[in-house]
Amino acid sequence: MNSSKKIKLLIITPSLQCGGSEKFVTMVCSHINTQLFSVCLVVVNNSRPFYTITNPAINIIGLKEQGAFSLPA
Numbered sequence: 001m002n003s004s005k006k007i008k009l010l011i012i013t014p015s016l017q018c019g020g021s022e023k024f025v026t027m028v029c030s031h032i033n034t035q036l037f038s039v040c041l042v043v044v045n046n047s048r049p050f051y052t053i054t055n056p057a058i059n060i061i062g063l064k065e066q067g068a069f070s071l072p073a
Contacts, residue, residue: 006035007037007038008037008038008040009032009037009038009040010042011025011029011039011041011042012041012042012044013041013043014044015043015044015045015046015048015049016043016046016051016053017049017051018050022051025041025051026051026053029041029055030053030054030055032058034055034058038059039057039058039059040058041059041060041061042061042063043060043061043063044063045062045064046060046062046063046064
């Protein structure tokens with residue numbers, strides 16, 4: 001399937017630290033059909049991840065690491 005025909009999926013999670021939703025996001029990213037879906041994972045604070053995304057087809061954006069997002073003091 002051509003990449004322009006893939007279904008685009010955006011997943012946003014606050015972190016990849018130890019937790020239920022973080023584990024779920026990791027499992028989805030590890031087992032998703034990347035021939036059908038183009039996945040972008042946005043992690044708000046990826047400074048101390050417990051879970052890792054091993055699927056090389058997942059585009060991971062860490063907002064805190066890139067300085068693209070900061071919370072007001």
